Amino acid sequence: xxxxxxxxxxxxxxxxxxxxxxxxxxxxxxxxxxxxxxxxxxxxxxxxxxxxxxxxxxxxxxxxxxxxxxxxxxxxxxxxxxxxxxxxxxxxxxxxxxxxxxxxxxxxxxxxxxxxxxxxxxxxxxxxxxxxxxxxxxxxxxxxxxxxxxxxxxxxxxxxxxxxxxxxxxxxxxxxxxxxxxxxxxxxxxxxxxxxxxxxxxxxxxxxxxxxxxxxxxxxxxxxxxxxxxxxxxxxxxxxxxxxxxxxxxxxxxxxxxxxxxxxxxxxxxxxxxxxxxxxxxxxxxxxxxxxxxxxxxxxxxxxxxxxxxxxxxxxxxxxxx
Numbered sequence: 001x002x003x004x005x006x007x008x009x010x011x012x013x014x015x016x017x018x019x020x021x022x023x024x025x026x027x028x029x030x031x032x033x034x035x036x037x038x039x040x041x042x043x044x045x046x047x048x049x050x051x052x053x054x055x056x057x058x059x060x061x062x063x064x065x066x067x068x069x070x071x072x073x074x075x076x077x078x079x080x081x082x083x084x085x086x087x088x089x090x091x092x093x094x095x096x097x098x099x100x101x102x103x104x105x106x107x108x109x110x111x112x113x114x115x116x117x118x119x120x121x122x123x124x125x126x127x128x129x130x131x132x133x134x135x136x137x138x139x140x141x142x143x144x145x146x147x148x149x150x151x152x153x154x155x156x157x158x159x160x161x162x163x164x165x166x167x168x169x170x171x172x173x174x175x176x177x178x179x180x181x182x183x184x185x186x187x188x189x190x191x192x193x194x195x196x197x198x199x200x201x202x203x204x205x206x207x208x209x210x211x212x213x214x215x216x217x218x219x220x221x222x223x224x225x226x227x228x229x230x231x232x233x234x235x236x237x238x239x240x241x242x243x244x245x246x247x248x249x250x251x252x253x254x255x256x257x258x259x260x261x262x263x264x265x266x267x268x269x270x271x272x273x274x275x276x277x278x279x280x281x282x283x284x285x286x287x288x289x290x291x292x293x294x295x296x297x298x299x300x301x302x303x304x305x306x307x308x309x310x311x312x313x314x315x316x317x318x319x320x321x322x
Contacts, residue, residue, distance in 0.1 A: 040218070045192065045237030045245070060151055062248040062286065064192050066237055070244045073182040073267050077241065080185065081132045081163070081263050088128045095131055097122045102169045106209040113207045113306060135165055147246075153178050154272025162266045164257050172201060172214040172254040174289075178271040179247040183239045186261030190245060191218070193234035193252035195285035198292075200228040201252055206296045207306045218254060249273055250286040 047066040048055050058065040096103055104120045111117050126134075148156065157177060172191065181190075193201065201214040216222075221229045234252075239245050247253055257264045283291070299309050 040191075041233045042191070042236035043234070045190065045235045047237065056147075056150060059147060059246050059248075062284075064235060064237075064248060064251060065246050066239055067244040067246065068242065070182070070242065072180065072244050072269075073184055074242070076184050076267065079265055081135070084163070084265075085129050085132045090127060092125045092127055093131065095124045095126055095134075097124055098168075101165075101167045102171055104171045104210065104213055105173060106213075107211060108209070110207060110209045110211060114209060117209055119209075131163070135163070147180065148271055151178075152274035154274055157270050157272055159267060159269045162264075162268065164264045166257050166261050166264060167259045168257045168264070170255040172216065172218055172252050173212050174203075174250050174252045175212070175247070175270070176249060176273075176290075178249050178273065180269040180271075181239070181245045181247060182267045182269070183241055183243050183245075184265040184267060185241055186264035187238055187240040187258040188264065188266065189236070189238050189256045189258070190247075191234055191236055191254040191256075192247065193232065195250040195252070195289050197232060197234065197252060198285070198289055200232045202226050202228070205306065205309070206293055207300055214252065248286070250289045 045064050045066050046054070046058060047068060049069045050067050050071075051069070055065055055067055098121045102120070106117075106119055106121075108119075111119070147153070166186070172193070174195070202216055204210040204213055204215060216226050216229055223229060237245070238258075279287075296309065299312060300306060303309060303312060
């Protein structure tokens, strides 16, 4: 299976629902999409039209929301594989190929830190026309700048045009930037988890190539190795053409392409976090995740050996803070 990542034209507390923002539900039974089943309780991601004031209220509170009727990618609503192949040019683009339908991110810069690490995907370069033939052989505005300014986000750092096959899965992970995810063609299911679910999702160490990824396979969790997965709960929602999903920084998310769509095209916009003028206590779950990453990086840099980090942290805490 393959997915194309095409550069765009620009620099292109406990888990709490928001009962005042939307009618919600909890689904304690198995949730199914792409044939995947989960026994995790999910609450529906709030969904509102762009003009609804609750959109800005949720974003300012760092809560996810699906925005309908947005013009963020309205000019791209006619994009299809054929259109892109005709207009995107003759350059080469990055294509990730997987032996399964899962595309788990890894950092090639950190591969040397983990012996015998095997990349889960293969990175290829090809022209878009070649990619279109491959994928078909395997399958038969201004709203963004308003949110950037209104919520004191930093600059737009990058955006990606994502073209993928139906049934593809990006396993659960978090990003260190604010994300506006706009769907153009097809639909995708998102599973979101608050940053306070950190201990339930067992992220890889920061030196690992899979940094920011969960070690847990949500489709087949190992409860013996990862017992806290039983405490996991989150949000669930499906975005379709024209929908824009706001994913707050440090929110965990798993993305699944609808198996019924021949083409699945999306664009996301990543923004740096805004500056914090004053630190207030208690710290938010997002701030604690950022702090834990900084502490872990500092220990790695000072000790010089990833194998020494765990014993050092245990020495620092066990018997003193426990």
